[in-house]
Amino acid sequence: MRRQLGIFLVFCWLLLPACQKQVETLHLDGATMGTTWSVKLHSLPDGVDPVQLKSQLQSQLDSINRLMSTYDPESEISRFNRQTSGDWFAISTETAEVISLSLHLSQLTAGAFDISVGPLVELWGFGASERGEQLPTNEQVAEQLAKVGYQHLQLRRAPAALRKTQPLLRIDLSAVAKGYAVDLLAESLVERGVDNYLVEVGGELRIAGQRSDGTAWKIALEKPLEEAREVKTIFPLTDTGLATSGNYRNFYIENGQRYSHTIDPVSGRPIRHRLASVTVLDPACARADALATALMVLGEEKGQILVEQQQIAAYFLIHEQQGTEVYVSPAFQKFLAEVN
Template sequence: MNKMRLSVAVGVLLILAAALARGRLFPREVHTLSRDGTSMNTMIRISVTGEGKEPEKVLDESFLLLDSLNDQLSLFQKDSAIARINDAAGAEPEAVSPDVFAVIEDARSICALTDGVFNPLVGPLTKLWKINRQMPSDAESADADARMRFRLPDPASVDELLPLTQVENLEMLSPDRVRLRRKGCMLDLGGIAKGYASLRLANLFRARGVRSALIDLGGNVYAVGSQPGGAPWNIGIRNPKDTRGAPIAVLSVTDAAVVTSGTYERFKIIDGVRYSHFFDPSTGYPVRNAMLSATLVTPDGTLADALATAFMVMGADRAFKFLEDRPELGAILILEEDEGVKILATRNLEGRLRTTDPSLTVHFF
């Protein structure tokens, strides 16, 4: 009998020791840690909630991942995988990492999904137009305005580049090789890379057991779970006419990407006309329509990023038709209207989207 009691006591002690080792008996303090930085040509802010030193470890890992993705996916970094693929255009395939292969494959798939509106081979047009600068702030004023004025490219130069933007020039050789068939072709993943990165980070956090995190890659937001207290995250939707970046609306979300593209991001002023950095692949020229910004809401950050870009090219009517067949997607479209704006949103966001100005109305469709 005494031996049995001793065995039970030892067993209890072992269980208690194991629980203490895992922190389950006396849980470690839960806290939120945020970190700012710069990567992928934008300002980064990531907040993670967890126990003990877990948030710090996950943040370290996430910033290392971002730097690794930037080193591989940057169009302007000379030794990136994208630069190597572009330099080898018309020659032999380039071996790439699983991340690079995956994001290019995603870009090609979304190109097909949007009937070519989202085109990862607009690189030659990006290079020709050089519309790759952030919009100047008020503080930069006159000097910045001078820097943003350029000459309109020669129409013959634009026409000459159009054959290089055809997606058929992109060859994917599974599992790890990519080739551009014609010399002069250029991959440009600027419209999808941050979305892919946000999804990779979200999946990393989930794999590490993080239940609450907010990833902000310069307007490319991913909400992991809910806020630490259990409430949905509140994401501001920028007013495209406010140079200070103030929100025009607030959206409540959990476990979803919220990605916005807008005409305020990058532009050129040519002969007094403002040209955005969104190109129509069929013409080679920046688009000019009533769309001021497009926000996509979906758990797939890669898709959200690419479609936000595509909708800016499509314009409102084509974006409506695209969304009609895909009720699982959430979208907020802000259009130019007279001297103001018109806010349109998909019906599945009703009850979760509110304007910051009571005089503004959201039109759900």
């Protein structure tokens, strides 16, 4: 279920020279969804055993993977994808929650976020299959576009079920499931009385409270460089989810033209704008995760309109001939001002 972001988040309180003060921190980690997860906190309430907590968190992640993975042929999503009838297909409340959010954001972004985009991703050579020797033709794009569209997916909440109006529709929750997993782990910590934590799954984050030394958690964002890894900026953050999406590493060049792994579900083609990466803050990491993907599809101009209309906290890195331009939405500026 792994989605390659082309972005690197640095937990600067561990790695950056400016943040080398040593503090006692409890670190839990493991593997999930084809990537890694980690939880960092500086104390546990009485009666909460760290070994048992790690096992419980891993169990929650394993459960999400069994429901939503497209790599597990027996997951709910895989079995629904194989169904070609228009009958209702029973799903868990967890899957229904993720799909409900996904459909809402598809409407909000006019289809820029679409969990059915998979056939187009495969067509352009960024899926599980090897890329073909020739670029897709207009006819091939049109053929796959006919299989894509959130409008072909219907959700019933009680009892939870899905059905499709396009028999070949397939869905993939990888652009939102990691954020949802982050939220689930964070809520589990809160239920156990943990107030200060940093939860991370595959680079998506949710942060609450403070570090052990009483200062805000600090997150560093990377410059949009194809080869090197260099820090662009550092933010003090607390009480938010965070997700970043980028397109400057996962691409190929054919006939002098660059083709990004980020596919526009509306046009059926790789994006062709100057936006290099997007970071979104939102109380729910799942929402931040999906919005970061949608904004990468929309690009710097349409994306700026959306974040200002919807008061989305977003940070854009935009390619320029002489470097990188930064756009910070009003909601993002307000959040940072409140933290500082």
